[in-house]
Amino acid sequence: MHHIIIGAGPTGVVAAETLRKLDAGSRITIIGDEPEAPYSRMAIPYLLIDQIDASGTHLRKGDGHYANHNIEVRQDRVTRVQSERKSVSLQSGADVSYDKLLIATGSRSVSPPVPGIDSPGVHACWTLQDARDIMQRAQAGARVVLMGAGFIGSIILEALATRGTDLTVVEMEDRMVPRMMNAVAGGLIKAWCENKGVKVLTSTQVEVIDAGQPLTVRLNNGNALAADLVIAATGVQPNVDFLEGSGIRTDYGVLVDTQLATSATDVYAAGDVAQGLDFSTGQYTVQAIQPTAADHGRIVASNMAGRTQTHRGNLNMNVLDTLGLVSSSFGAWMGVEGGDSAELLDAARFRYLNLQFEDDRLVGASSLGLTEHVGVIRGLIQTRVRLREWKQKLMQDPTRIMEAYLANTLAIGHNAGVV
């Protein structure tokens, strides 16, 4: 049995390790196209501030980890999948046949359609090589323009500020992290960053980048910024292009069922490239978050090994630290039709908590400045626990999420027959 895994990110590595446990005698090959040991993009911000070196980004730390588990990691690029013949074509020329194939190719950063985006000194921040290029230019005092204040832009913002650069953030939408935070919270994050000396331009677009030293970044408000470095963090997109003509059905990502199987026999997809079941909406979407990538990796490996496991849907969630202000969002943070919500705002202290309910269940939340027991929000949402009288208590004081969880799951409160 030969399992081929395309992609050396968290999903590919977790799947390979799980397969090794479940299918001990099988041959396992990971094919990744970057000239690095398998690493985590999540760790790049910490590399940028020299908190870790490149090895600190590696998914597995032990020497010879992959060889010890009899997992072959091959640097190459899959250019085609022949699902009828059960083989993949490699850029290096060879064709390799598989018994089971996992597509875990993740996503790539997408350049915004801006004239001059290919100029020297304009970089994405997605790969380890991008990070090395950025570190060369992002010296103390360097003028840096960061395009995009979404999750990725915001997560590298801190690193750029910490490096002592003169940083300007340009975001097209009216607030920071618009797909994770509402107007109140997104506005507070912007105010926080501005207080820390970062210039944040929302509802602003880059129109043209003129090459040169420095680069000139022309904005749609008529202003122009001189820049030693421009970072484009305007979005990512699943790596599905190589599947064209393969017969494997794709939409935005690769279409999968609840076993993470694709439309082709013995071909699976998982992680950021897979359009998997979302716990909150019941729809199939690309979540592109670390916990989902790891969960997918374990589930898909089990199915590839012949032990059927049904994917019940992942909760979409994120946590972000912008210059010391921690924010998080979970599930239906924007609320559901006919649902109730509770909101607590202390703008002066940059504290915010927003809970969203459907009937007496928690279905979503977003927070600023909450670092204690924040995970219990996931517990409350994903166990679909009925909050009963605790819904009212949370409406009055949303910070009592942990008590609400304990009261409904431990032998206290009504579970002990006291209330």
Added chain:
Amino acid sequence: MLRALKLEPEKCTGCLQCEMACSYENEGVFNPAKSRIKVFTFHQEGRFAPYTCTQCEEAWCLHSCPVEAIVINADTGAKEVLDNVCVGCKVCTIACPFGTVNYNQDSGKVMKCDLCGGDPWCAKACPTGAITYVDVDNTGLDRMRAWAQQSPARPASHVEPRPKEIATYSRAQ
């Protein structure tokens, strides 16, 4: 035989000795905010609930870590944070459905109960026996772990959620 913390809310008086002992032994300060065990107060019911990591089998924190900074201590079964590997990304703090991994803003790392290497100070400090360190079979831990393992499925002993429309993708399409 693996041992585990047994938490009995009905014996807890809310004295917070456990929080003091935990923060002092692990962080060097008497500061409940730095404790990995937490006592929750239910004023109206006049009850207290000590709560910390159950070292659950699922190990959501460990599996969600992007840099392998959470590992299992083979002697105690505890899931331990390696401070020199943790980058402080906080993904584990949202992944743990029990809310028992917290971010420590001073250290820039996450912290969670590690059973003090097999000699937990909270249990030694508890004057009423609400926190004891006992053989795993005797903790009621199975129930808590069952709870952990069934999420994201439905919880036990609760009313069935309203059916949700799920657009199932079918290969035959």
